[in-house]
Amino acid sequence: MRLNAFVLTAVILSSLAALPSAALASDGNAILEKDCASCHNLKGPAPQTLKELWARKGPDLFYAGNKYREEWIVSWLQKPQRIRPAGEFYGDHIKRGDKHDVVDEATLKDHVSLSKDDATAVAAALMQLKPKSDLTAREKIEPGTITEFMGGLVFDKALGCMACHRDQPDEGGLSGPELYTASKRLQPEYIASYIRNPQAWDPKIWMPNKHVSDQNILKLVYFFNLLGEKQNDAK
């Protein structure tokens, strides 16, 4: 009898403890469906044709739990800042300029901001979306560091990533997401997996598979960590 009472108490307590996050995810799902689904793909699959790719207005979120850091989502949704300088799809947000094509800022829209409670709920719901765990599970990120000079060499000279990506706020290409906050936003296993095979995540994406070696993938992950730390220092 005493044992039963103990078990019952334990079950009730553990259920209560589980309530907040479950309730959060539930609220978050409602917000996602109501306010986010018109611009973000929450169910997959990724675009299978260029027409579908061009129609995309924001990043796919159906694998958000494999991609983002939860604390970053909470923070960013309260104070969103542009990550893709030329928006999505970049081809719809460029125009001819004097010296070269430029971003047509007038066509870009700011992301809505959420309250702390809503941002927390949405982040909890997004982190449940993990259909691509098989890809991230293959990545083993050994701890390590790299100097800014060596990281820059890999990023720029060896692999040419800077053609499309920025490694600091005013340096690099514009058609891809900036990468100086990548380590704040993204899980390292996602970064590694995406570099290894972008098409495994997004078959039609305009990022090529450069067949980057394991060693250079790790170097890029360390370089992005370094860039993230620099951003912290700048604050």
Next chain:
Amino acid sequence: MTRNKLLLALLPLALASLPALGKETAADNYRTYCVQCHGMDGNGKGVNIRDMSVQPRDHTDAKAMSARSDDTLFKVIKEGGASIDKSVLMPPWGDTLSDEEIKDMVKHLRMLCKCKFGS
């Protein structure tokens, strides 16, 4: 036999209803993958070029483009600039485009430059 004929007759209909996963046009591929560096007009003045150490090829430059064979163009699109001792800023598109799409892209480049190899 009649049933087989019926199935055969329905085959085109079944194929037509499959998702369009197949080949894209060269113009659409160019807009998606090439314009970011080679520009909306194919003149090498893409939105990404400001900080590039090596500027992208002007695809409307008949003189420069006629110096490259179709095979070389195919190779550089599929395997990237490094495969012909050119810049790594030109990436390999072999995992994005099929060989057939790359062949179509070579034809598209010939249309942009209004030129042929050796002309």
